[in-house]
Amino acid sequence: MMTVLIYHICRRDEWASAEKTGSYAGSSQDLADGFIHFSTASQVRASAAKHRVAQTDLMLLSVDPDALSDALKWEPTRGGQLFPHLYGDLPLSAVRRVDPLELDTDGVHQFPEHVPED
Template sequence: MHDTLIFHMCRRDEWTAAQASGSYAGSSQDLADGFIHFSTGLQLEVSAAKHRRGQDGLVLLTVDSAKLGTALKWEASREGALFPHLYGELPADAVERVDDLPLGPDGRHVFPASLNIGHNDGDPLPEQPAGRNPLSE
């Protein structure tokens, strides 16, 4: 059982290069922001629609956050919700699976049904400061 699975969308060619080098430095937006943007399963559909809608040739990286150590920070972002941000490169061996993200007819990405994206799948969330629950913010 994983502590928490988190997700990142990137271009297929970026991931291919990361596999060859052993780590992923992030997209141009990630590099500009100084961290790699991730989402939880509950946040992913909205993040995809807001930041990647209509973009073809993407893959979804499913990452075991327990393998990222202290470089992974949970920080307030959209509407105060806590999002996982990785300050450093993503080791290729932290990626549990890679899925193509085809576009549906409405321009939204179609997520693999086996991931149960958008639903709380029972995986526990990381410990948060007292009184903070990313699912209720």
């Protein structure tokens, strides 16, 4: 059975720093909130549209949730949807794929084909 991945969007420089240090503690917003924000495939496009409007130089991390242990919690947001939150650093070994998240001419993020739409 194939593992269903979860997704995190970060700035290119944040990911470059993580690759150098071997650890990713999250974005400044993640650090302020006390956890790293993730989304499912059905949530990630709306998350990008809401929280990363017209931002460039972004990377999409595809992450294996089974590699994150009990530090990963599924928690409801104000709208009642469950989102995955990681309480701790993201081990780079859990990252299965990293892709640039480009904008189209209308300023909409273009997700890689491997990310299902639902």
